[in-house]
Amino acid sequence: MADATFTFNENGSPASALGFSAIGVHAGFRPDPERLDMALVVADEPCAAAATFTTNVFCAAPVRVSREHLNEGAPGQPAYGCARAVVINSGIANAATxxxxxxxxxETCEIVGDAVGCPADEVLVASTGVIGQHLRLEPFATGVPAALAATKVAASPEERTAQGLTAARAIMTTDTRPKHGAVTFEGDAIGYPGATFTVGGMAKGAGMIMPNMATMIAVITTDAPVAAPDLSAALTASVNKSFNKVTVDSDTSTNDTCFALASGAAAPAGPAFAPGTPAFAAFQDALDALTTTLARAMAADGEGATRLITVRVRGAATADxxxxxxxxxxxxxxxxxxxxGHDANWGxxxxxLGRxxxxxxxxxxxxxILGLPVCRAGLVVDFDEDEALRRFEEPEVAIEVDLHAGEESATMWTCDxxxxxxxxxxxxxx
Amino acid sequence: MADATFTFNENGSPASALGFSAIGVHAGFRPDPERLDMALVVADEPCAAAATFTTNVFCAAPVRVSREHLNEGAPGQPAYGCARAVVINSGIANAATxxxxxxxxxETCEIVGDAVGCPADEVLVASTGVIGQHLRLEPFATGVPAALAATKVAASPEERTAQGLTAARAIMTTDTRPKHGAVTFEGDAIGYPGATFTVGGMAKGAGMIMPNMATMIAVITTDAPVAAPDLSAALTASVNKSFNKVTVDSDTSTNDTCFALASGAAAPAGPAFAPGTPAFAAFQDALDALTTTLARAMAADGEGATRLITVRVRGAATADxxxxxxxxxxxxxxxxxxxxGHDANWGxxxxxLGRxxxxxxxxxxxxxILGLPVCRAGLVVDFDEDEALRRFEEPEVAIEVDLHAGEESATMWTCDxxxxxxxxxxxxxx
Incomplete structure (x- = not known):
């Protein structure tokens, strides 16, 4: 970790960083009026934006449009630019349409742009839900202005925090709980005395159901001053260590979207964090801490999951x-x-591993497995089965492997x- | 198909080809005295032999020993030579030992060699069952001579057929039914007038349970005259089209073993089938028909399976x-x-496909899906859901994809x- 003090806020969200509002509303994509189904994240000013998308050939319409708005040349290329708002609906994926x-x-981006007062290409969009159905525009037409108005009357920090949590709820599909948080670090030791920087975010994803082609969606905001290309590099590095290490059903989910927006509002006078500086390292660490927390929460909330499984492999010959x-x-x-089945079945x-x-x-x-040596030098080790059963009561199951073939290591998160x-x-x- | 007439025999087994005996007995690896747990396939004379093994790094001891006996230089290299007998036990995998x-x-090979009257390196061995437990030799010491004696007193074709079916039962683990068969073709049109050739075989495999590192085992015998290198080439080609296209739990199973033995007993005076001739083509077709039947039976009997699923992709740019x-x-x-869930969920x-x-x-x-067009040009097609539900009552579910990107195609078999x-x-x- 960099030379800064980090604080994690469990009630954090994209609303936590200065310069951003976030809210979830019931716009009407889902029949249940109690269920939130649209999230809106709005920046006070146009700001640096970056995103990562996975490269599934079958990609939903909002993925294509967001890619265009971030000038992504081809799937897998760095995607960054300028953005003012992110809109996400749940219920309908707008895929295969x-x-x-x-x-x-x-048109969704135009509706948001008109309401917020920015060009449509400064709006990023994502959808999650049922495939092959057309998404109606009416809920956006009424929901976006209503959501925006609600953020403007939220004066107190408590109200803003509460609104941010509704955004995290509005993007849920089969998730059983919202996933959100924020990491804060002080600027004193990294060249920004008196400033406090925040990286906040939310994510959804529990499987690829209904069928839903946009399994995982995340929105990260920060009030640190980071230029778009540098934000893109930091986000890509962080996603590779976090969301791309989660598997629920046999691969990193398809058509994933992770947006990051940086307002710079916590240091309006200061220069942007430059790569290679202690400030940038602190930002990367905060971002990594947040994305890892959200990624672990996704794995733990995998469809039908009763346990989070952490698989650590060390001693590999190569990183691959x-x-x-x-x-x-x-x-x-x-x-x-x-x-x-609570079975420490190392075979x-x-x-x-062998395949x-x-x-x-x-x-x-x-x-x-669960801290118990069960295999040494490729051979079975007698272990206390009763102790293993006791340890399986913990919510997280660690499977640790040493291949003794080199120096590289990797961690993956999944669920049972x-x-x-x-x-x-x-x-x-x- | 080659220019010959093929007949499939559902009661076929490795005992069907001339020059071979096959039997299953209860030798004592399993506690239940009613359960067969050892199969022995014996050739009347030393004969051409070949095998394919998958390349899991964690491989069981019998895989290593059989590789040595077939002169396999390295995993994945052609493995062939001369063999007289195959012995397989179920119950203990002799893996991680x-x-x-x-x-x-x-020592198992020595026991069989002593009983049969051949060098130990003309014996092939396989095991399937629990990992990490040591395999006892006593059941082989008593079971092999008893099994061999029983084959020698089986005079009638009916007795030999019945014994062959016990061999297929003896190698079962979580399989719910034995898998065996034989394909016969006449020699008249392929240069061997009056001769009838048989390719018989058995297989086991339903998943990788207990844990069992030797998921799939197959033994194929033929009385066609085929030299060992050619038998190896034919077997490798056939396995790639059949067993290697089966998946039950997310990959072709680990530490698979498929043995093939060719006695030449159906044409003792004739020359060996030469690659490129109609005779060899007929043999390859018969072998393919048998391995495909056994592979489909493995998929249909996958752990917990209620349906066989056949996935056919055509129009791909490359075979890969x-x-x-x-x-x-x-x-x-x-x-x-x-x-x-009987859901024609093409999304x-x-x-x-996209990932x-x-x-x-x-x-x-x-x-x-099930013959119903559900997606055309990447878009949803309205289809009769009631008709789909009716078709899901069939034991086999076909999923057919045309990528319209080229001329290559592939078929995989799995289960629900x-x-x-x-x-x-x-x-x-x-």
Missing amino acids: GERGLQTAR DADAAARTVANSPLVKTAVY RVAAA SGAQFRQEDVDID FSHEYVTINGDYRS | GERGLQTAR DADAAARTVANSPLVKTAVY RVAAA SGAQFRQEDVDID FSHEYVTINGDYRS
């Missing part, structure tokens, strides 16, 4: 080997059902595989 | 793209749970993902 869907996403080994273990239905971990493509010798491998997962995904129409 | 496990596998697209769809827990198929790495444009993709899968794999210790 062809030209009409693209038009809807563009470490990632492949950790990813293959985390994706194994057999490992995930074993955790559901399934070994089998997954991961990572280079190692089986006679070198050590495996710990339960009857409830099959019920959610197999029975939803019945 | 270190040097002692290798010694046990070697076709395989990746079909494999990603077949491995998707969301697709598999949708089939379990999940599209999402899997498969295959190159295509979403606006070109057509998808049929049920509550019972989670029960089998999550609850087995409880």
